[in-house]
Amino acid sequence: MTIHQPFHGVFPYLVSPVDENGRILDTVLANLVEHLIAAGVHGLTPLGSTGEFAYLDWAQRQRIVEVVVEAAAGRVPVVAGVAATATAEAVRQAKAWEKLGVDGILAVMEAYFPIPPAGVVDYFTAVATAVPDLPIVIYTNPNFQKSDLTLDALAQLADVPNIQYLKDASSNTGRLLTLRNRVGDRLKLFSASAHIPLAVMLIGGVGWMAGPACLIPRQSVQLYELARAGRWEEAMGLQSQLWQINELFAKYALAACIKAGLQSQGFAVGDPIPPQAPLSPAARQEIEAFLSQL
Numbered sequence: 001m002t003i004h005q006p007f008h009g010v011f012p013y014l015v016s017p018v019d020e021n022g023r024i025l026d027t028v029l030a031n032l033v034e035h036l037i038a039a040g041v042h043g044l045t046p047l048g049s050t051g052e053f054a055y056l057d058w059a060q061r062q063r064i065v066e067v068v069v070e071a072a073a074g075r076v077p078v079v080a081g082v083a084a085t086a087t088a089e090a091v092r093q094a095k096a097w098e099k100l101g102v103d104g105i106l107a108v109m110e111a112y113f114p115i116p117p118a119g120v121v122d123y124f125t126a127v128a129t130a131v132p133d134l135p136i137v138i139y140t141n142p143n144f145q146k147s148d149l150t151l152d153a154l155a156q157l158a159d160v161p162n163i164q165y166l167k168d169a170s171s172n173t174g175r176l177l178t179l180r181n182r183v184g185d186r187l188k189l190f191s192a193s194a195h196i197p198l199a200v201m202l203i204g205g206v207g208w209m210a211g212p213a214c215l216i217p218r219q220s221v222q223l224y225e226l227a228r229a230g231r232w233e234e235a236m237g238l239q240s241q242l243w244q245i246n247e248l249f250a251k252y253a254l255a256a257c258i259k260a261g262l263q264s265q266g267f268a269v270g271d272p273i274p275p276q277a278p279l280s281p282a283a284r285q286e287i288e289a290f291l292s293q294l
Contacts, residue, residue: 004103004135007077007165008206009042010220011190012213013050015259016064017269024063028268032214033071035267039217042207042224044072045106047081049141049169050211052255054083054110055273062096069101077103079137079209085110087123091130104135106167106209117153128160136162137190137209141169154179158186165190167209173199180204193246198239201227211254212245215261219294244290252283264288 014032017025033044046068047053047061056064065080072078080102084090094105107127109120128136138157140149149157157163168176169192176189180203191200193210200208201224213220219242226235249257256272260279263269264287271278279287 005077006188006206007043007079007104007135007137007190010040010207010213010217010224011043011045011079011209012036012041012217012220013048013209013211014044014046014064014068015211015214015255015262015269016046016051016053016056016060016273017267018056018060018273019270022057022060024060024067025268025270026063026067029064029067030071032262032267032269033068036214036217037072037075040221041076041213041217042221043077043079043103044068045079045081045209047083048106048139048209048211050214050255050258051081052273052276053081053108055276061093062100065097065100065102079104079106079135081106081108081139082127083108083110085112087126090123090127094127094131094134098131098134102134104137105131106137106139108139108141117150120149121153121156124157124163125160128157128163132162134162135164136160137165137167138163138187139167139169141192151175151179151182154187155182158183164188165206167192168195168200171195173203176200177203193249196239196243197223198227198232198235202232211258212242212249214258215265215291216242216245216294241294248286248290252279253277257283257287260284261287261291264291 017028080097082093166187167190189205191197191208193212197208
């Protein structure tokens with residue numbers, strides 16, 4: 001079995017730069033990868049929520065993973081998103097991304113009909129079993145998912161050897177503390193931007209995977225380093241400042257905000273994939289005003 005270094009730190013959810021004809025903008029994506037690595041991020045996550053995976057076809061998803069793996073060139077781990085409604089499709093994606101050279105899988109379960117807890121466990125177990133040499137990060141987001149992971153389901157999945165992490169996008173830190181008391185370090189915790197990351201770090205989290213880190217990578221890394229050093233008062237001051245960007249994302253659409261912000265920073269990542277709409281000029285000005293303060 002391949003030995004992987006433990007994942008930790010800041011993993012930006014990468015946007016998916018796509019032109020009006022559906023072509024992946026390879027050079028733009030590669031330049032963004034280079035920029036983020038130079039800013040000190042600890043890993044990269046293509047095809048997360050900010051990557052608009054639900055709006056991409058198979059060829060587009062595959063090309064995005066190819067470009068990110070090639071651009072990263074082994075300097076930081078690439079944990080690529082797998083998301084499907086059908087278990088067989090999720091397994092196909094995981095095996096394909098493994099062949100392309102990713103270092104881990106971020107597993108998402110989409111659902112049209114609600115799925116009972118046993119079916120949810122079976123889905124994630126099947127993905128993990130298909131790629132036993134890759135660490136799996138389970139992603140749970142009750143705001144968007146019809147079939148969330150219960151504590152009992154998570155405890156069962158923690159027994160699968162390569163399911164090693166949970167990226168949680170709820171706002172329930174009490175639930176996370178209960179989970180940590182039940183499974184210990186068998187499921188290491190990654191926060192989302194919807195959490196205050198410091199709260200998750202304080203209860204034993206190992207980092208966060210989030211879209212805003214695309215826009216503010218250096219500040220995100222600084223926040224992580226302050227938390228790791230136990231400099232909580234300084235960290236809280238920075239967290240309070242950075243929290244404004246999460247408030248803007250809650251006000252507008254996530255991918256649209258991050259793509260607009262990156263455009264203002266010189267990355268021609270294009271607009272959100274239809275039927276999503278780009279930001280209004282006034283909303284763009286709000287994003288740009290926040291970034292200019294930093």
